[in-house]
Amino acid sequence: MSNTSAPNKDLPGTILAFIFIGVGCLAWWDTFDMGDSDSYVFPRAVIVTLIVCCLLLIGRNIIWGGGKNHKPLDGSAWRRIGLVLAMLGTALLMPVFGFIIVGMVLFGVLIIIAMFEPWTRKLAIAYPLIGATIVISFYLLFAVLLNVTLPTGSLFD
Template sequence: MPNQQRQPEGHVGSLVISALFVIMGIVALYDTTGYYDRDSQVFPRTVALLMILTAGLSLVTRFLHPRESGGFGTGTWWRRVLLILAMFAASLAIPHIGFLASGAIAFAGGLIAAMHDRWTVTTAALYAGCGAAVMIAFFALFRYVLHVPLP
């Protein structure tokens, strides 16, 4: 069969996932219509619109130019599971332990999932310091500049 007629391995799955993200963005955008305070609509609407735009672009691009590679590539499954679990754990922990501590959970889980090189004390200290600086900067931005109440 010629290359143009062969169905790529990750083509259908990528189209489905992109379509699901477009639908989730539309649902999130619709949900913001029930918010009474206009200031609380800005961030969710912006994120929903960006999600619709980028997922729609992905959907159109993948449909017009399918690729041979699958949607997930060749990684290890535990890294993907760890990243998702870390994000869920951080989301569930925010009301109980606060923004900074739950951010540390998300950062540590994502870092462990992404780190392919050998860990050294220097590397761990450098990443911990950089992660703390980024989390504190986000905390200060949201709390003191944007005046977003954080737990």
């Protein structure tokens, strides 16, 4: 078992810091489009702070070793990838099919992704029903009671 408190080189943290130096440079480049000096002075100061902090983190990780060893990730990666894809699909399909249909499908997919215990007939009936109830309740709460428009779907317009 790995020791969680021993210092290490914190490779992911170092990579993240390098990525954000890149992001900082990109943001700096965007400030050239700002014509008014008042618009870019503050953003540039923040970008410099970001880059300096990233350099400090990289320096600390490389020279002294930084952070703590991170526990290896439990659980399967496909579940997390599945969750992200399901959410992406929701954002893509919601304007077309509307909140209720896409919400119910999303809830169903997410139940499958997050289900760990063995499926029984009772659960197979109860969980989708709970999902449908929750989605419809949210729709009623937001769209009907609070008058917050939720997408009805361009397919049904």
